[in-house]
Amino acid sequence: MLSTNRFERRRQVAGVCVVLGLVIEALCLLWATPIAFVVFVAIGGSLMFVGIVLYLFSLVNTVVSPE
Amino acid sequence: MLHATTLIVSLIVFSAAVIAVLVARPAITATRGGKILAFVAMFCLPIFCGLLGFSREMGRAKTTGFCLSCHTMEAYGKSLLVDDPTHIPASHFQNHRVPSDEACYSCHTQYAMFGGLRVKLWGLKHVAIYYFGTPPAPENIKLYEPYNNRECLHCHLGARSFEEGAVHNADPGTLPAIKSNQLSCISSGCHEITHDLAHLKDAKFWKEAK
Numbered sequence: 400m401l402s403t404n405r406f407e408r409r410r411q412v413a414g415v416c417v418v419l420g421l422v423i424e425a426l427c428l429l430w431a432t433p434i435a436f437v438v439f440v441a442i443g444g445s446l447m448f449v450g451i452v453l454y455l456f457s458l459v460n461t462v463v464s465p466e
Numbered sequence: 467m468l469h470a471t472t473l474i475v476s477l478i479v480f481s482a483a484v485i486a487v488l489v490a491r492p493a494i495t496a497t498r499g500g501k502i503l504a505f506v507a508m509f510c511l512p513i514f515c516g517l518l519g520f521s522r523e524m525g526r527a528k529t530t531g532f533c534l535s536c537h538t539m540e541a542y543g544k545s546l547l548v549d550d551p552t553h554i555p556a557s558h559f560q561n562h563r564v565p566s567d568e569a570c571y572s573c574h575t576q577y578a579m580f581g582g583l584r585v586k587l588w589g590l591k592h593v594a595i596y597y598f599g600t601p602p603a604p605e606n607i608k609l610y611e612p613y614n615n616r617e618c619l620h621c622h623l624g625a626r627s628f629e630e631g632a633v634h635n636a637d638p639g640t641l642p643a644i645k646s647n648q649l650s651c652i653s654s655g656c657h658e659i660t661h662d663l664a665h666l667k668d669a670k671f672w673k674e675a676k
Contacts, residue, residue, distance in 0.1 A: 411492055413508065417485055420512070422482060424478060424516065425479060428471050428519055431526060431532075433527075436590075436593070440590065451508065451513070454508045454509065
């Protein structure tokens with residue numbers, strides 16, 4: 400369940416992205432094929448990147464305009 | 467190698483579990499300790515896991531089995547077993563002049579800054595063509611760039627057989643031309659027989675001892 404607080408909600412979305420990225424990366428490590436390498440880099444890496452950036456953005460935003 | 471994968475996957479599962487707790491209970495991050503935990507779990511651990519996983523995937527992507535797992539590469543794998551010492555890839559593979567478990571990568575990487583990464587990006591292009599495009603027939607596959615002597619010289623430079631070889635020293639200009647990549651090692655009349663798929667069906671094959 401997503402929080403009603405905007406900043407907490409952002410962190411939750413970031414967390415979900417990072418978890419999805421991590422799960423995809425774990426599955427790719429267990430699935431040793433060339434396509435797993437592509438999925439690891441393209442999908443897992445992108446989700447993690449988006450999640451981390453979103454998390455950092457939420458941190459910066461919290462400091463600038465605290466609720 | 468399997469042990470390393472297990473350790474990395476365990477760390478990923480641990481990180482995902484911690485983040486899942488933070489997502490389910492965002493109130494945890496209200497305290498100072500919670501904020502530090504969130505930073506470690508949401509920033510430090512994923513980056514660490516990602517780097518470990520990437521390094522593991524890169525290691526796996528260098529193996530001969532990885533390259534030969536695509537049907538298009540089957541004929542190239544078979545060419546490593548040709549029973550002919552003038553056949554350069556076969557003689558290198560069979561005599562362990564390159565590590566047999568990284569045979570393709572050892573010769574087809576670039577021994578330059580970010581060379582390994584560059585060739586793996588090309589590899590991603592191969593996979594994209596394989597799944598989403600029309601892969602060319604094995605005999606029609608061409609290198610992206612002409613084969614650079616740097617890859618051969620990575621091992622052979624300084625070796626007595628190379629530096630003092632009769633043919634290499636027959637003309638005083640030959641050795642400097644090879645070293646400066648002006649005369650290709652695989653040029654006609656030199657070490658020209660590479661994978662030679664055209665004559666593969668008539669070739670005699672070496673049976674690797676188990």
